[in-house]
Amino acid sequence: MRPYTFILVAVAFSLACTSSPSPEEQVKEWTCELAEGDPAPExxxxxxxxxxxxxxxxxPLDTSIPGARSVKVVMDRFDGDSLYFQNSQKYAIHYQFVSSHLSGQxxxxxxxxxxxxxxEYYAPDRRFLLGAVTYYEGPGVWALELAPYDTASAELMTQLYESVRDAGYFGSALVFHPTSQAVEAEAKNLASSIRVxxxxELYAATDYQPLNLATSVGRLRFIQAEELETTYLAYRDIVVLDRLPNDISTVVGIITEEFQTPLSHVNVLSQNRKTPNMGLRxxxxxxxxxxLEGKWVRLTVGAFDWSVEEVTVAEADAYWEEHKPVPVVLPSADLTVKEFRxxxxVVTxxxxxxxxxxxxxxxAFGGKAAHYSVLATTEDLPVRKAFAIPAWYYVQFMEENGFYARLDELLADPEFQAKPEVRDARLKEFRxxxxxxxxNAEFQRMLQEKLAADYPGLTMRFRTSTNSEDLEGFPCAGxxxxxxxxxxxxxxxxEAIRKTxxxxxxxxxxxxxxxxxIDHKSIVMALLVHHNFPDEEANGVALTANPFDPSGLQxxxxxxxxxxxxxxxxxxPPGITSDQFIYxxxxxxxxxxxxSHSNLVVTGQTVLTSAQVYELGKALELIHQRFxxxxxxxxxxxxxxxxxxEFKFDGEPGETPALxxxxxxxxxxxGQ
Known part of the structure; x- marks a missing residue:
């Protein structure tokens, strides 16, 4: 059986942790079973x-909450409800321990x-009750947890909880932490004496969120997010921000006071850069x-903790020379393709x-259109009808209007190269x-004919599809x-095409x-074109694997x-939360x-129905296997x-929104 983990995703909550032990219930140690230096028993x-x-x-395999440690527990109901705290370093899953120690003889x-x-996870008359005692160091919580898929009744939960409580020195502080929607529903039937x-609540008491695990050396700067509109950052800055900004230029490390979502553009870019990114209340x-403000520092974001220390200028320069990014060479543009497809x-x-x-x-067609083409040719996967305009027409536009020559002048200008404020202003003029x-008139004629023939009466979305985004090793999200x-x-x-x-x-x-x-002149942009989503009922992003389980066992x-x-x-926006879940x-x-739950829907409701979640799950499985x-x-x-x-749920008035x-x-x- 694969080991289970308990995944907690970063979202700021105002909810207080009401289930913490009161002062008179503080944990007091008993006599240790092991003497200092004793080898670890089975x-x-x-x-x-x-x-x-x-x-x-x-x-635990889950690394989204730092400082968590777990000991798996087994109750053998056949053998007089004997309880075992298994060596969870040696036996990563319950089956390994049970088959070694509780089988035969x-x-x-x-x-x-x-x-x-x-x-043992589903049968009402199961022999074993299986769980884990997890200590969350940040909030100082001892929790009994079952696997998210465990179907134990409240009666079985109570039996295991009381046995663990009585056998552990932390028993007076032990809470029950439901690890899935189904477990939480059954936990409502527990007696009031068992604190759930x-x-x-658990996350509300946590102050550190590791997002991208990495180490960088840079100059530490404190900036309000609103100041980024008038403040320019250097590549070698590590910035501390009050909240996640709408936009931020390239830096080597990010710390935000506001917690982030794992799929935010800022985090995906940090992952692409292999630079540390964390939330810290x-x-x-x-x-x-x-x-350390204004000093050169080494920042390390780890799965369970973070560290920062001052370094010398010489150490910082040496680190940069050793770790500066390896130049990225983009796929060379194919300008031989001139037909809309x-x-x-697009992908044959x-x-x-x-x-x-x-x-x-x-x-010829860029990363987004190429991947969309694979989606469109995946059986039973719902995508919108679309076509692609090759990169040739971007190059034609640039050449016919003299923009490449103008770009050469910009890139050769020492002031443009040296001053970020000059680059920003000149690029704004260029855009x-x-x-x-x-x-080009012929391009317009071709496009008018295509839209009239295949997309009559529809507003259209012109989506970027360059040879420098959505690529393996260089996604360049956002x-x-x-x-x-x-x-x-x-x-x-x-106007839409030119702005794109x-x-x-x-x-x-x-x-x-x-x-x-990257050679800036090597960038070309194709366009992925389809009817837009004017008023979707739900929009979301997803990963086809668990980002908090690098082992693949969960x-x-x-x-x-x-x-x-x-x-x-x-x-x-600040203060807005979304539905986040592991499926x-x-x-x-x-x-x-x-x-976490969206605070834009009625309390107790979810953005997607159970049927929509299942529909999404089928699609994600198809995509995972297809690619x-x-x-x-x-x-x-x-x-x-x-x-x-990325996905939408959309439907006409009166229709059930479809994926x-x-x-x-x-x-x-x-990261590592």
Missing amino acids: FLKSLGCQGDFTVLASE GLPIVGSLADFNQT MTTD EAMTNAQLRA DIED GGTGSLREALKAAIP AAMKAAPV CYESHTGDPSDWEDVL WASIWLFRTFEEREFHS PGFYVNVQVGGDAEVVHP EFNQPGLPLTYL SPAYGPRAGNTGWYAMDV TVKQARPHPGR
């Missing part, structure tokens, strides 16, 4: 002190792993950080591999000129901006490429979804673990593999 029957717990405890034989799984602590007034015809597999087919399509420039145009007002369409093309020259995008030593889909409207799911789609019972030959195990990848997916997948790209992972 198990203990009771835990008398912190030392006993520490010897047996392992770091007068006890019933423990069968296969498959039989064990089906019986929800994920929301009250970071702006943190004494340790403030003491229906999206199904032939007899070659999917990976090679994608590589062949990206030079303004692009937005006012004429568009680098470029797409726009909508209404063909009934042709100038509106031209011009987003190549946004300041933040330019700085991102500069950080990676598979699940991570989903972040919000009701339709103005609140972006990857960057919500164990391939587990019996389809366990669903909500990590495996390009990026996953079927491509020889034995490490992290997940697709980053539409917007895009998928390889996700870089969470």
Whole structure:
């Protein structure tokens, strides 16, 4: 049986932790079962002190809450309700321990792993009760937890809880923490004497959120997010911010006082840069950080804790020389393709591999259109009808209006190179000129005919698809901006296209490429075109793997979804929360673990219905398997593999909103 973890995702809560032990219930140690220096035993029957717990405890696979340690527990109901605190470092899962110690020699034989799984987590008359005692160091909470998919009744939960409480020195403080929606529903039947602590309450008492695990050396700066509009950052800055900004240029480390969502653009860019990113409550007034303001420091974001220390200028320079990004070379543009293509015809597999087919399509049609083409040719996957405009027409626009020559002048200007404020101003002028420039007449004629024939009466979304985004190793999430145009007002369409093309020259995008030593003139932009989503009921992002389980032993889909409207799911306004959950789609019972809830829906309700969650799960499974030959195990990848997916639920008035997948790209992972 794979070990289970308890995944908690970063969202700020105002909810107080009401289930913490009162002062008279503070934990008091008993006599230790083990003497200092004793070797770790296979198990203990009771835990008398912190030392006993520490010897047996392992770091949980879940690394989203720092400082958590767990000891797995087994109650053998056949053998007089004997309780075992197993050595969880040696035996990572219950089955390993049970089959080694509680099988035969007068006890019933423990069968296969498959039989064990089906019986001991689901059967009412199961032999074993299985759980874990987890200590959350940040909030100082001792919690008994079951697997998210465990179907134990309240009576069985109570039996295990009381046994663990009586056998552990922490018993007076022990709470029950439901790890899934189903477990939480059954826990409502527990007696009032058993304190239940929800994920929301547990997380409210946590002050550190590790997002991207990495180390960087840079100059520590404190900045209010609103000041970023007039303050320029250097590549080698590590910034402390009061909240997640709408926009931020390239830096080597980020600490935000406001907690982030794991799929925010800022975090995905940090993952792409391999630079540390973390949330820390009250970071702006943190004494340790403030003491180092303006100094060169080494910041390390770890799975369970963080550290910062001052370094010398010489050490900082040496670190930069050793760790500065390896120059990224983009796929060379293919300007031989000049026809518009229906999206199904962009990636053609032939007899070659999917990976090679994608590589062949990206030079002409960019990463977004190429991946969308694979989605569109995946059976039973709902996507919108679309077509792609090749990169040739961007190059034609640039050449016919003299923009490449103007760009050469900018790049050769020493003041442009040296001063970020000059770069920002000149790039703004450059974009303004692009937005006012004429568009080739033959291109306009071709586009008018295509839209009239295949998309009559529809407003259209013109989406960026460059050779420098949605790529393996360089996703560049949020680098470029797409726009909508209404063909009934042709100038509106031209404006949308020009604004989309011009987003190549946004300041933040330019700085991102500069950080990676990318040749700016090598960028080309194709367009992915489809009917827009004018008023969707829900929008979201998802990963086709569990980002807090790098081992792959706790598979699940991570989903972040919000009701339709103005609140972006990857960057919500201050104080706005979304639904976030782990969906164990391939587990019996389809366990669903909500990590946070949207505060834009009625309390107690969720953004998606159970039927919509299942519909989404089927799509995510299809996407995960479909792209495996390009990026996953079927491509020889034995490490992290997940697709980053954007989706909508949309429907006409009176219709049940249905799923539409917007895009998928390889996700870089969470760091080491």
